[in-house]
Amino acid sequence: xRDEEIIHNEVLVTRKADAESWLRTTIxxxxxxxxxxxxxxxxFNYPFVTACCGMEFMSVSGPRYDISxxxxxxxxxxxxxxxxxxxxxxxxxKQAPILRRVWEQMxxxxxxxxxxxxxxxxxxxxxxxxxxxxxxxxxxxxxxxGCPPRPEQxxxxxRLLMDKIQVENGRVMV
Amino acid sequence: MSVLALxxxxxxxxxxxxxxxxxxxxxxxxxxxxxxxxxxxxLKDDPELLFDMPIDNTAVDWWQRSEPRFEIxxxxxxxxxxxxxxxxxxxxxxxxVCASLTPLWPGLDWHERETWDMxxxxxxxxxxxxxxxxxxxxxxxxxxxxxxxTKRQPLIEERLVRDVPTQRNxxxxxxxxx
Numbered sequence: 001x002r003d004e005e006i007i008h009n010e011v012l013v014t015r016k017a018d019a020e021s022w023l024r025t026t027i028x029x030x031x032x033x034x035x036x037x038x039x040x041x042x043x044f045n046y047p048f049v050t051a052c053c054g055m056e057f058m059s060v061s062g063p064r065y066d067i068s069x070x071x072x073x074x075x076x077x078x079x080x081x082x083x084x085x086x087x088x089x090x091x092x093x094k095q096a097p098i099l100r101r102v103w104e105q106m107x108x109x110x111x112x113x114x115x116x117x118x119x120x121x122x123x124x125x126x127x128x129x130x131x132x133x134x135x136x137x138x139x140x141x142x143x144x145x146g147c148p149p150r151p152e153q154x155x156x157x158x159r160l161l162m163d164k165i166q167v168e169n170g171r172v173m174v
Numbered sequence: 175m176s177v178l179a180l181x182x183x184x185x186x187x188x189x190x191x192x193x194x195x196x197x198x199x200x201x202x203x204x205x206x207x208x209x210x211x212x213x214x215x216x217l218k219d220d221p222e223l224l225f226d227m228p229i230d231n232t233a234v235d236w237w238q239r240s241e242p243r244f245e246i247x248x249x250x251x252x253x254x255x256x257x258x259x260x261x262x263x264x265x266x267x268x269x270x271v272c273a274s275l276t277p278l279w280p281g282l283d284w285h286e287r288e289t290w291d292m293x294x295x296x297x298x299x300x301x302x303x304x305x306x307x308x309x310x311x312x313x314x315x316x317x318x319x320x321x322x323x324t325k326r327q328p329l330i331e332e333r334l335v336r337d338v339p340t341q342r343n344x345x346x347x348x349x350x351x352x
Contacts, residue, residue, distance in 0.1 A: 094309045097330050126324055128316040129308070136332040 032169060039083075039109065040165040041071035043158075046082035048102060051089025053116040053148040065151040070158055079105040084161075087140075090118040091131040103138040109168075111141045111161060116148050123147060177201065179223050179259050187213060202260040210263055211273045217250060217259065218278055225250035225259060228275070231285035233293040237319035242266040244295060248275060248282070265295065274300035292317035 047057055060067050067073055076082040079102045091099055103112065114134050117123040120143040122132035134140060141164060144157035180194045180201050190213065193204040205213050217225045229249035236243055242264040251258050265272050274297030276282045286297045287306040294315035297303055305312065309329060314321050 093326060093328055096328065100330060128321065128323065128325055128327075130326075131328070131332075132326075133335065136335050137330070139333070 028169070033166070036166050036168055040162040043070075043072040043084040043111075043161075044082045045072055045075045045084050045086055046077075046079050046102070046106070047075055047086045047088055048099065049086075049088040050091065050095060051116075051118060053088045053118070056148040056151060056154065057086065057088045057115065060151040060154045065155065067155065067158065070155070070162065072158060079103075080107065082106055083110045085110065085112040085138075086115050087112060087119040087134045088115040090123070090125060091134050091137065092129050093131060094129070096131050096137045099134065099137050111165070112138055113157060113161060114140045114143045115154070115157075117145050118147075120145060179203075179217070179225075179257060182220065182223065183213065183216070186216060199258075200260060201258065202262060204262050204264075207263045207265060207272050210261070211275070211278075214248075214261065214275050214278055217261075222255070223252060223257070224254040225252045225257070227251040227253055228279040228281045228285070229258075231275075231282050231289055233289050233295055235293060235317065235319045244270050244293060246272055246289065246295060250279075270295045271298060272296075273298055274303075276300050291315070294318065 047054075049057060059065060061073070061075070072084065079085070083106065085103060085106060087099065103110075112134075114120040118125065118130070119134045120140075122130050126132070131137060142157045142161045144153055146153050149157075177196055180196060180203060183203055183205075184191050184194065187205075187209065190206045190209040191203055192206060195202050203213075217223055227250065229251050231246070231248050233247065234245040236245060244265045244267070246263050246265065248261040249258065250261070263272055270293070272295065274282075274286055276286055276297070277299055283300075283302070284306055286300055287303060289295050290297065290300075290303055291305045291307050292315055304310070308316065311329060312327055314325075
């Protein structure tokens, strides 16, 4: 009698899971594009500025190049309120644990941009103290080359990230 | 005028000044390591010199080129007499120790810490001699000539990243090719 009960329950649970899964995929299919669209136009920046590329970041944040035309205008000075991490400048070995900690504090969904050649590959600092690219510490979504990059390149990199966010999948309910 | 400091040093300390030269207005005095503190005190206090401002402290590694191996250098400026002078001492590889001038010029604090950090030269009498740029876990002294130029000591485990193959960094299958 008891065994039958268990089997009965299992069947029910499986059907329920099936139903939930079907519901979830359907909802995701219907809502994902809209959610992605709203996400890509309201990126909250956290600028992790460690070196001279910061000047270009300031330039692109200012009115002339106007990063706010893409909705990414609002720098948050706590990683807990941000969802886009800009790694602006050289990452040294001493800085690497700090960068990882900042990244881990950010809430999902989150993205990271390596800004400039030092953050992308270490640049010409192939020496004892420089991490050879921030992707050795955290996962990076978009790499912007240049030493430092032109503001147009930065806007281009941001557009690339926005395109990437638009086609993302599976970050709705998880 | 600019040679005055060197002349005074030579008159006062004699053989403790190993060598002096004056090139393009830069006066340099090589001094004995043991008398460094007295000589520095004299440069600071003498009413005709008054070297009251420390400019820099650094070192040179003459590995496999010259003995003793390390050369430690101080630069001073006199804001009263508008003169500059450069002090040098040499210390050997097996015992790289010399007197700290931080008690005389507090501004040398971080300069001497950096020299300790990069070259491993111990300054006796320094109030707080520890690494200033590198982290405490770092082993070795990165600006010594025998430190491998790209030897990195990560503080955290690095993620696995596929390196872009270049001539300097060939992909594994290229290495096995005959």
